[in-house]
Amino acid sequence: MRFATDLPPQWHATVSVGGMMRTVLYALVPALLAHVWFYGAGILLNSGIALLAALATEAACLRLGGKPTAPDLFDGSALVTAVLFAFCLPPLCPWWVTVIGMVFGIGVAKHAYGGLGYNIFNPAMAGYVLVLVSFPEAMALWPAPDIGDLDYLRPDLAATLHYCLLGSLPDGLTIDAVARATTLDSAKEGLGLMRTMDEIRTRPGFGDFGGAGWEWVNNCIAIGGFVLLLRSVIRWHTPAAVLGGLLTMATLAWLLDPNTHPSPGFHLFSGGAMLGAFFIATDPVSSPTTARGRLIYGAGIGILTYVIRTFGSYADGVAFAVLLMNVTVPLLERWTRPRVYGRAG
């Protein structure tokens, strides 16, 4: 009897890029639900727009590059980029902002560098930073979380859609009625006005550690992160180093003077720290491959996040920190090459 042959190995673990991406998406579901619970359906709308823009850009780039579209288009990486990008956007966000971010993230940050596997910068962060510096006012519009705060109106789906499509709220609603600064913004602004953290924290919107509502989204993101760890999609090194770096800086400063420095818990549970640690910094393509490299890379993101939050002109620094550390990856990889087995030093 005759048989077909192939070179070894003859079998393969049941893992695939698509499978990893699917797991990442499942892990984001709890956070998505929490987001919808506190902030309404805006994030779903933004995710959908981002996904359409991401797929269209990806298809166009693949076609321009003369590559087959089918396998690469549906490997799930564009979907993950789109959803992570949507997590960074405020729930009230004009559609063109979303589209511009994704066209830049996928088209320039990903495909101009050669497509999946070759990009230096995290596409979602590149897209987000572009819209953040281009449309700072649009990025600062967070609706109040639904936590029983009666001063603010919650925009319903119709209002969200109206804002998304036209860039303005329906008659009778003003921006001030539905949105306000994030807690990171409030803290930064308050500290700039020489208020103490205790005074600042009495303002509505602050929860136990970070922003009320947003804390819960962050808890869910952390749960998703643990799912990724358990399913071996990510390793512990990067998230531990990001959170460790941020916590170390925040704790030192806070111990020096708790009045002028937000608490470590506030840093951890505000803004993009959790998302950055578990879902952004762990993007395999734009982070180091070695264990030691990942520790340095993660610590760098954590420390830079703190530095930018504290001294920079933006309230949050995760996205900038990630992009800055992305640049160091080739260098980190060279430095942290493991010793080849059997070779001296």
Place this chain on the structure above:
Amino acid sequence: MTDPIAYDAQPRRPAWGVRTPLRKSLSTRQPILVAPPPPLVCISLAQCPGAAARATVAPGQRVLCGEPIGEPTGAGRPRFHASISGQVTHVEARLVAGLGAPVPCVVILGDGTDQRWPGYPPDPGADGRSSGDLQAGLAAAGLLGLGGALFPTAHKVHTATGAPVLLLNGTECEAYISCDDALLRERAASVVAGGRLLLAALGGQRCIIAVKTDMPQARVALYNALQACGDPRVVMSVVTAKYPAGGERQLIELVLGREVPAGGHPADVGVLCQNVATAAAAADFFLRGQPLISRLVTVSGGGVARPCNIEARIGTPVSDLMALAGGYQREPRRLIMGGPMMGVALPSDDLAITGATSCLIAATDADLGPAAEEMPCIRCGDCIEACPASLLPQELLVAARTVNAAELATLGVTECIECGACDYVCPSHIPLTRHFIRAKAALAST
């Protein structure tokens, strides 16, 4: 050490490696099946790497089972023996299992009597003989490393003479293969006796028999055999069931905590490695006068009706063994010799087995899993974690694709043991190992 027989109470945990499905119990449900002498054998005279042996028989000549038919062409080369009694019909180049090109072979048509050649009398006092005598005996027996490398045992022992530790490898880390497990379960005494003989041949001080955590029956059998033997120099060590814990260098690292230098040999760290089956074959030769004419072969996979371990004569056609295991079922997709990681896919089942044939897998789609399309490397680093040689497979891949010889050497492609662990875990399904095998060959030829 509380237990004199256990070298190391704690199973060693490797940081590298992969956990694969093992599927060993498929073939260990039945005792070893001793195959009757087959009607025809085709014995390769070039089983181990290097020059082939010179045939000392001619077509038409009658040979007895165990009679020498091929003499070594140089120092350290092995001798080959007829594995059945009968008449030589051909001395010619033929394809055998596991090799891509035809090699010199002796074909014997059996007479069914299985009459033994009387030239090797049993020697019950062998373990009192000198190391030189025993090494000469190993050479006469035509012993080859039965773990798969088929390196001539006499030569390997000779070059390591005086190494204090003899490490007997019974770890069998590849999936499906269970012939060493079966050997230890049923013939542990033989392994222990052979271990003592090899230790005497080596002039060493201690023999460590390494087994795996997932072989409980074999461990009990070995424990009992060690107790019965009572030689305090022979002990057992248990390592974690992870692939490729059974690689020579990897096992030395796990059992002894020693690192074999790159380009060096285990003897450089005072160790000689041999497979447990080789030890049993040494005992067969000295104590029963039987040279290397048979070996245990695992026949397994979803494509064969009754998976089992068969004691088969060297040179038996694969199809005979498949028939003994109940024949094919469910349309096997591949016929693999060896394990699914490092094994070769055979083009046909009419090839004859060699000493390297530890396992034959009739693999169905369910055994191997679906094939998937190759994607770009996403730099996940899983291959780095898996690599037992601490290499960076994803960087080696770039260097191999751009044929950058200097970078390949710096990154250590020569230390790649071609285990396939990196391939196995790669989510992008990149065939890394074959790139490295090719790159190593290219580097070696320049």
